[in-house]
C-alpha cells in the first residue's frame with residue numbers, strides 16, 4: 001500500500017492532471033469556435049467549452065481526492081486495481097486511465113457502501129485527512145479481512161465547527177443516504193428525516209448525481225431545487241457549484257411563480273381558504289363557466305361565398321373539446337381549428353382550395369364567435385372577478401369562506417389589483433388550467449411539509465413528466481396547512497406512488513440536545529420516528545435570568561469564546577430588541593454572530609445556538625411548539641437556553657446541564 005509520501009506525490013500528479021484539463025479546455029474553446037459546422041452549433045459548443053474552462057480555472061482549491069479503493073483479486077470488474085475518489089474526475093496523462101474518479105461514477109459506490117460484512121470486492125478502503133490542500137493523514141480499513149473501524153476522519157468531518165454556507169458531504173455520505181442520492185431518475189422519493197439527518201445534503205447531492213448520470217436528458221429538461229426562503233437558498237447555494245454543477249435552478253416557490261409583485265397580505269382566514277385544495281375546483285369551475293353553448297350558427301364571408309356551421313355541429317365541437325380535457329387556451333384554439341376545417345371542406349366541395357393563408361384568414365374571422373362561446377381568459381382578470389365577488393364559488397366554499405376571501409375594496413380592474421402570496425399560487429393554478437407550464441426533468445422540494453395543497457399542485461404541474469425528491473419533516477411543519485401525513489401530500493404533489501424513506505441518524509444535533517428535542521417531539525402529535533444522534537460531543541445549558549436581554553448578552557459573550565458560528569434564535573418580536581442589546585453590549589454582529597427570528601431559522605444551523613425565551617417562541621403562533629422544535633435543533637455543538645419566564649414544557653430539565661440565577 002502507498003505511503004503518505006507516495007500519496008502526496010499523487011496529489012502533485014492530480015495538480016498536473018487538472019492543469020492539462022484546463023489547457024485542453026482552453027484549446028478546445030478556440031478550436032470549437034472554428035470547427036463547428038454552423039453558427040448555432042459553434043455558439044453552443046463555444047459556450048459549453050468556455051464554461052468548462054471557466055469552471056476548471058475557478059476550481060476551488062480543495063483536495064483533489066478524499067478516498068481510495070483498492071480492489072482485491074476476487075473483484076470481477078476491478079481485479080487488483082486501485083482508484084482515488086474525488087469531487088471531480090481528473091484525466092490521466094496521454095489518454096491513460098483517470099487519476100481521480102468522480103464520486104458519482106458507478107465504481108465509487110463501493111467507497112460508500114462496502115463494509116466488512118459485504119466488502120464488494122474492496123480489499124482496502126482508505127480515507128484521507130487534509131488541512132486545506134495539504135494531505136496530512138489517512139486511515140485504512142482492510143474490509144476483506146473483516147476490519148471496519150469507526151473513522152476518526154469521518155467523525156472529525158461531522159463534528160467540524162460550522163462557519164459560512166453549507167458544504168458538500170461527498171467524502172462522508174452514509175450508506176442510507178447514498179441509497180437516496182443514487183436512486184434512479186425515474187424514481188420519485190420522499191425523505192422523512194428528523195432535524196439534521198442530512199435531507200438537504202441528500203437532495204443537493206442527488207441533483208448532482210442525476211446530472212452526472214443523465215446529463216444530456218437533464219440539461220434539456222432541467223433540474224429545479226425549491227427551498228423555503230432566500231436565507232436558506234443563500235446558505236445552500238455553494239454546494240452544487242462546489243460539486244461542479246452550476247446549471248441547477250435554485251429558488252423559492254414564490255419566486256418561481258412570481259408573475260406579479262406581492263403587495264398585499266391576506267388575513268389568516270383568507271390565506272387558509274386560498275391555500276385549500278378546493279380552490280382548484282373553484283377555479284376550474286369558474287374558468288369553464290366562461291364557456292357557453294352555441295345557440296346559433298356561425299358564418300364567415302369569403303368573397304362571393306359564405307361558409308356556415310350550424311349550432312348542433314358547434315355544440316358537438318365544444319362538448320367534444322371539453323371532454324378531451326386539454327388546457328383551456330389550447331381548447332379554444334382547437335375549437336377554432338375544427339370549425340375552420342369544416343369550412344375548408346365546404347370550400348373544397350365548391351372547388352376552392354384552402355391554403356395556409358386562407359386557413360389563417362378564416363380562423364381570424366372566427367375570433368368574435370370564439371370570444372362569445374370560449375372567451376380568452378387572463379389569469380389576473382379571472383381571479384380579480386372571483387375575489388371581488390366569490391358568489392360562483394358556492395357551494396364548494398361555504399358562505400363564511402367566501403366572505404373570508406372577498407376583497408374589502410375591489411379594485412377598478414385587474415391591472416390595479418394588489419396580490420398576496422396566496423394569490424400568486426391561485427394565479428399559477430389558473431395559468432396551469434389555461435396552458436401547461438414548463439416542466440422539469442427532476443424537482444427537489446425541501447421543507448416540503450410546509451407546502452399547502454395549492455402549492456403542492458404548482459409543484460406537481462412542473463414535474464408531471466419528471467420525477468421529484470420530496471424532503472421534509474412532519475414535526476417541523478409550521479404553516480397552518482402543514483402536512484399531517486406524507487401519502488396525502490404525495491398525492492397532491494402528483495406522485496402518489498413515491499416511496500417514503502425515513503432518515504433517523506442526526507449529523508448536526510449532538511446527543512445532549514437530541515434528548516430534549518425527542519421529548520418535545522412526543523408532545524407534537526405527529527407520527528415520525530425519533531432521532532438518534534451520531535454525535536456524542538456537545539453541551540446544553542439552561543440559564544434562568546431576571547432580565548432576558550442582559551442574560552442573552554452575557555451568554556452570547558461567552559459563546560464567542562468558542563470557535564464557529566453563533567445564532568441567537570428568538571421569537572420574531574424579540575429579535576429586534578435583542579439585536580439592539582447585543583450591539584449596545586459591544587458584540588459584533590456579522591459573519592460569526594447573527595440574531596435569527598424563529599420564523600427564519602428553518603434549514604439553517606449554527607455551531608452555538610442561544611435560544612432566547614422559548615415561551616415567547618411558543619406563544620407567537622398556533623404551531624409554536626413545532627417552531628420551538630425547529631429552533632432548538634439548529635445547534636451543531638452547543639445549545640444555551642436563556643429564559644426569564646417559565647419554560648413551556650419541562651423538556652429541557654431532565655439530563656441537561658443547568659445554571660441558575662445570577663444574570
Ligand SMILES: Nc1ncnc2c1ncn2[C@@H]1O[C@H](COP(=O)(O)OP(=O)(O)OP(=O)(O)O)[C@@H](O)[C@H]1O
Nearest residue numbers: 169172173174195196197198199200201507508603
Ligand atoms: N454524511 C454526512 N457527513 C457529514 N456531514 C453530514 C452528513 N449528513 C449530514 N451532514 C451534515 O449535517 C448537517 C445537517 O444536514 P442537513 O441540513 O442536510 O439536514 P436536514 O435533515 O436537512 O436538517 P433540517 O431538517 O433540520 O433542516 C449539515 O451540516 C450537513 O452537512
